[in-house]
Amino acid sequence: MSWSVTSRRTNRASSGEPPGPPPGPAQDVRAGVLHLLDRLDDTPALVSDAKYDVLAWNPLAAALLTDFSVLPPGERNLIWRYFTDPRARDRHDPDGAWRFARESVADLRAAAARYPDDPGIRRLVDRLLAGSAEFAELWSGHDVTVRRSARKRINHPAVGWLELDCETLHVPEGDQWIVLYTAAPGSPSYEALRLLKVVGTRTLLRVGSTPVVADKLERYRSKRDASRTPEPVPAAPPSSEDGNAFVIQEHHARSLHWDLRLERDGVLVSWAVPKGLPADPDTNHLAVHTEDHPMEYLTFHGEIPKGEYGGGTMTIWDTGTYETEKWSDREVKFVLRGERASGRFVLFRTRGQNWMIHRMDARARDPFPPPEPMLPTERAKPPKDVSAYAFEFAWGGRRLLVPIEGGRTTAAREHPWLRGLAESFGSRTAMLDGEVATLGGAEILVFYDLLYDDGRSLVDEPYRERRAALEALDLAGARWQTAPSWPGEAGPVRQAAREQGLPGIVAKRLDSAYEPGPSKSWLFIPS
Numbered sequence: 001m002s003w004s005v006t007s008r009r010t011n012r013a014s015s016g017e018p019p020g021p022p023p024g025p026a027q028d029v030r031a032g033v034l035h036l037l038d039r040l041d042d043t044p045a046l047v048s049d050a051k052y053d054v055l056a057w058n059p060l061a062a063a064l065l066t067d068f069s070v071l072p073p074g075e076r077n078l079i080w081r082y083f084t085d086p087r088a089r090d091r092h093d094p095d096g097a098w099r100f101a102r103e104s105v106a107d108l109r110a111a112a113a114r115y116p117d118d119p120g121i122r123r124l125v126d127r128l129l130a131g132s133a134e135f136a137e138l139w140s141g142h143d144v145t146v147r148r149s150a151r152k153r154i155n156h157p158a159v160g161w162l163e164l165d166c167e168t169l170h171v172p173e174g175d176q177w178i179v180l181y182t183a184a185p186g187s188p189s190y191e192a193l194r195l196l197k198v199v200g201t202r203t204l205l206r207v208g209s210t211p212v213v214a215d216k217l218e219r220y221r222s223k224r225d226a227s228r229t230p231e232p233v234p235a236a237p238p239s240s241e242d243g244n245a246f247v248i249q250e251h252h253a254r255s256l257h258w259d260l261r262l263e264r265d266g267v268l269v270s271w272a273v274p275k276g277l278p279a280d281p282d283t284n285h286l287a288v289h290t291e292d293h294p295m296e297y298l299t300f301h302g303e304i305p306k307g308e309y310g311g312g313t314m315t316i317w318d319t320g321t322y323e324t325e326k327w328s329d330r331e332v333k334f335v336l337r338g339e340r341a342s343g344r345f346v347l348f349r350t351r352g353q354n355w356m357i358h359r360m361d362a363r364a365r366d367p368f369p370p371p372e373p374m375l376p377t378e379r380a381k382p383p384k385d386v387s388a389y390a391f392e393f394a395w396g397g398r399r400l401l402v403p404i405e406g407g408r409t410t411a412a413r414e415h416p417w418l419r420g421l422a423e424s425f426g427s428r429t430a431m432l433d434g435e436v437a438t439l440g441g442a443e444i445l446v447f448y449d450l451l452y453d454d455g456r457s458l459v460d461e462p463y464r465e466r467r468a469a470l471e472a473l474d475l476a477g478a479r480w481q482t483a484p485s486w487p488g489e490a491g492p493v494r495q496a497a498r499e500q501g502l503p504g505i506v507a508k509r510l511d512s513a514y515e516p517g518p519s520k521s522w523l524f525i526p527s
Contacts, residue, residue, distance in 0.1 A: 023115065023117050023118055024115045024117070024118030024119075024120055024121065025049040025050040025051060025053075025111065025115060025118070025120075025174065025175045025176070026049065026173075026174030026175065026176065027049065027053075027055060028174070029047050029055050029056045029174075029176065030171070030173070030174070033047060033056070033171060033176075033178065034056055034330075036178070037056055037057070037058040038058065038328060040058055040060075040180070041058065041059070041060065041197070042060070042193070042194075042197060043058075043060065043180055043181065043182055044058070044060040044061040044063070044064040044065070044180070044181040044193070045057070045058050045060070045061055045178060045179065045180050045181070046058070046061045046065075046178075046179050047171075047176055047177065047178055047179075048078065048176065048177050048179060049174075049175065049176050049177075050111035050114065050115070050175045050176075050177075051077070051079075051108060051111050051118075051120060051121050051124055052077050052078040052079045052080075052104060052107075052108065053076060053077050053120075054068050054076045054077070054078065055176065056330070057329065058328070058329065059197075059328055059329045060193065060196060060197055061181070062329050063196040063197070064154065064156065064162075064181060064193070064196055065091075065154075066081075066088070067329075069289070069329060069349060077124065078104065079104045079105070079108060079124070079128070079135075080124065080127070080128065082097075082100060082101065082104065083101070083128055083131070083132040083134060083135045084128075084131055084132060090155060091154050091155050091156075092152075092153070092154070092155070093153040093155070093161075096152055096153055099150070101134065101135075101138060102138060102143070105135060105138040105139055105141075105143070106138075106141075106143035108121070108124075108125070109139065109142065109143065112125065114175070125139070150165075150166050151163070151164070151165055151166070152164050152165075152166045152181070154181075156192070156196070159192040159195055159196065160192070162183065162189040162192050162193070163183065163184075163187065163189045164181045164182060164183055164189060165181070165182045165183070166179065166180070166181055167179070167180045167182065168180075181193075215237040215238075216237070216238055216265070216266070216267050216292050217234070217237065217238055217267065217292060217293075217294055219291040219292070220233075220291045220292060220293055220294065221233060223291065223309045224308070224309055225308070228305060228308055229304055229305065229308050229309075230302045230303070230304065231297070231300060231302075231304060231310075232294050232296035232297060232300060233294075234294050234296060238265075238266035238267050238294060238295065239266045241266050242263070242264065242265055242266070243263045244263060244321045244322055244323065244324070245263040245298055245319070245320075245321055245322075246260070246261060246262050246263065246319065246320060246321065246322045246336060246338070247259075247261050247268070247297065247298050247299075247316060247318070247319045248260050248261075248277070248316075248317045248318045248319070248338070248340075248341055249261070249297075249300075249301070249314050249315065249316055249317060250314070250315050250316075250317040250426055250427065251272070251310065251312060251313075251314050252312045252313040252314075252423070253304075253310050253311060253312035254311075254312070255274065256274075256406075256407040256408075256423045256426075257272045257273060257274045257275075257276075258272075258273045258274075258276045258277070258317060258427070259271070259272055259273070259290075259314075260272075260273055260277070260287070260357075261293055261297060261298075262322060262332070262334065263295065263298075264324075264327070266295065267292040267293065267294065267295065268292065268293040268294070268295060268297050268298065269292055270289075270290045270291065270292065270293050271287040271288060271289055271290065271347060271355060271357070272287070272288045272290055273285055273286070273287045273288075273357060274286055274288075274406065274408075275405065275406030275407075275408065276406045276407075276427050277341055277345065277357065277359070278357060278358065278359045279359065279363065279364040279365040279429075279455065280359065280363045280364075280365070280367070281358065281359045281360065281361065281362065281363060282363075284356040284357065284358045285356065285357050285406070286354060286355075286356060286357075287347055287354070287355040287356060287357040288354055288355070289349075289354070289355055298319065299316070300314065300316075301314055301315050301316050302314060317340065317341075317427065318338040318339055318340040318341045319338060319339075320336065320337050320338030320339065320341070320342075321337050321338075322334045322335060322336050322337065323335040323337070325344075326346075329349070330348060330349045331346060331347070331348045331349070332346065332347040332348075333345075333346045333360075334346075334347075343359060343360070343361040343364065344359070344360035344361050345357055345358065345359055345360060346358050346360055364455070365429065365455030365456070366452070366455060366456055366457040367457070368403060368405075368429075368431060368452055368457075369431060369451050369452060369457055369459045369514070369516075370516060371401045371403065371431075372516035372517065373399050373401060373433060373516065374433075374449075374514050374515050374516055374517070374519050374521075374522060375517060375518045375519065375522070376506050376507075376518075376519070376522035376523055376524040377518055377519065377520050377522065377523055377524065378523075378524045378525075378526075379523045379524065379525055380525070380526070381525065382490035382491075382494065382505075382507060382523075382525055383490075383507055383523065386488050386489075386490045386507075387487070387488045388509055388510060388511070389487070389488070389490070389507040389508060389509055389510065389523075390463065390464070390467065390485045390486065390487045390488075390507070390508050390510055391485070391486050391487075391488075391489050391490050391493040391494075391505050391506070391507055391508075392448055392483055392484065392485045392486070392493070392505065392506050392508065393483065393484070393493070393496075393497050393500075393502050393505060393506075394497065394502060394503050394504040394505055394506050394524055395435050395437035395446055395483070395502065396437065396502060396503045397435035397436050397437030397438070397446070398435055398436045398437075399433075399434075399435045400415075400434060400435055400436055400445065401431060401432070401433055401451075402418065402421075402422075402430075402431065402432040402433075402434070402445075402447075403430075403431045403452075404421075404422045404425045404428070404429060404430045404431070404432070405429050406427070407422055407423045407425060407426055407427070408422050408423075409421070409422040415436070415445070417479050418445070418479075418480075420477070421445075421475075421477060421479075421480055428453075428454050429452065429453075429454060429455055430450065430452055430453050430454070430473075431450070431451040431452035432447050432449070432450060432451070432470075432475075433447065433448065433449035433450070433451055434446050434447035434448055434449070434480075434483070442479075443479070444479060444480065444481060445479060445480040445481075446480075446481060446482075446483045447470060447475055447480065447481070447482050447483060448470070448482070448483040448485070449463075449466055449467070449470065449514065450466050450467075450469050450470040450473070451466070451514055453469050453473075458514070459513060459514040460513050460514075461513070462510060462511045462512065462513065463508050463509060463510050463511070463512050463513075463514075463521075464487075464510040464511070466514065467485060470482060485508075487510065490505070490507065490525075493505050494525065494527060497527045498527040502527060503526065503527060504524055504525050504526040504527045505524075505525050505527070506522055506523065506524055506525070507522070507523040507525060508521065508522050508523075509521040509522070
């Protein structure tokens with residue numbers, strides 16, 4: 001018989017046996033521990049789990065060890081980095097390297113004994129056995145130990161050797177460890193940490209014996225050829241001047257997104273936001289941290305050639321100033337003051353490489369109406385007061401509501417050809433009502449109502465106003481179009497429907513609100 005971990009536990013519990021070992025070390029870090037990391041702004045500090053995965057860190061730990069945020073999650077493991085990355089090994093002196101190798105492998109074996117069912121530990125051990133003969137030799141020794149505090153010598157590429165006390169504090173809930181690196185006050189290592197606190201994760205180079213900040217636009221330049229793109233590619237390194245400008249650019253690249261750029265330390269720190277800024281605090285949007293951009297990008301717009309990095313059309317969606325409330329490696333809180341974008345937002349890093357953006361203010365738009373269509377009531381003859389109605393064809397197709405947000409629509413899951421329609425809306429939000437009908441042998445989406453437009457719900461507006469707003473969108477494409485409508489024209493429209501073999505017409509009261517479900521304000525009249 002083959003049992004899963006869950007079924008083994010269930011069977012143990014039902015049979016009265018003591019519960020088995022937990023499946024694996026916890027990955028979520030308690031909020032209180034994260035707050036502690038933030039407050040330790042002059043002490044490098046990180047949190048790791050039982051298998052040495054780095055789960056959280058403060059800016060000074062990133063400056064001292066490495067910028068973990070740019071590493072894939074699978075490589076944010078201290079043991080993996082030591083045994084597979086020569087640069088990580090070179091950060092230790094020979095005695096410290098041997099001590100870390102021996103103790104970390106023994107500690108990992110202890111973790112494997114505590115969590116025999118954890119696939120993450122098994123995967124890490126298998127990768128290390130395959131990739132490092134040194135690890136394999138140490139692993140075969142079957143030593144088991146736990147972490148302990150120690151004095152370490154760490155070689156930083158810019159500030160040189162640091163003599164640090166490494167203290168490890170166990171958090172029993174979740175089996176996690178807080179690792180702190182401290183230096184004696186007034187020592188050269190203490191002064192080196194103060195320098196690292198100022199420059200953060202920016203690359204430092206040595207000019208003679210003096211460490212200097214490297215070019216923050218090096219990664220930006222490496223992705224662009226100034227002779228092939230109209231983008232600004234300044235030759236000189238940026239200044240360290242600080243300002244408070246921001247720009248949001250609508251970028252029709254391989255997929256539509258919005259680039260949020262905040263001025264900081266002489267560059268524009270940038271995030272690509274696929275769905276744009278969230279207008280509702282109940283919904284967070286993905287934000288992908290990209291390379292820093294030059295200040296000249298504040299006013300850049302144009303066509304980046306296809307085949308070049310970021311190829312596509314870029315326009316300025318909004319620009320203005322912002323106020324920083326908090327800026328750390330894991331969280332950026334700010335207030336935007338632009339013409340189209342305003343309010344308090346926070347960017348926060350997730351467990352992976354990406355970030356999310358959250359609106360901290362109240363909702364900036366109406367909520368979307370429920371996706372339930374208004375249905376006509378059947379009637380044998382047209383209404384007598386025809387002037388109170390608009391008359392349209394009944395297409396005999398399949399009803400479809402199309403919500404559009406951030407240039408995307410969930411309706412494209414079933415009808416991929418709607419992606420072009422959604423992208424044409426840009427940042428404009430909408431909910432369209434129509435039906436997919438077969439016309440001339442092809443599927444065409446025929447729209448005849450607009451429930452939501454640019455952040456405003458229209459369901460309580462009279463049909464004549466919803467219809468005018470729909471026509472103002474001028475929806476016309478190879479696979480979609482706006483249905484014609486004739487106020488007060490019952491007889492001719494019914495005759496045309498009969499001649500074209502359509503099932504009938506729909507009479508819609510011009511003063512009617514949009515009522516989900518069957519409604520007497522809409523009447524289906526057979527041909």
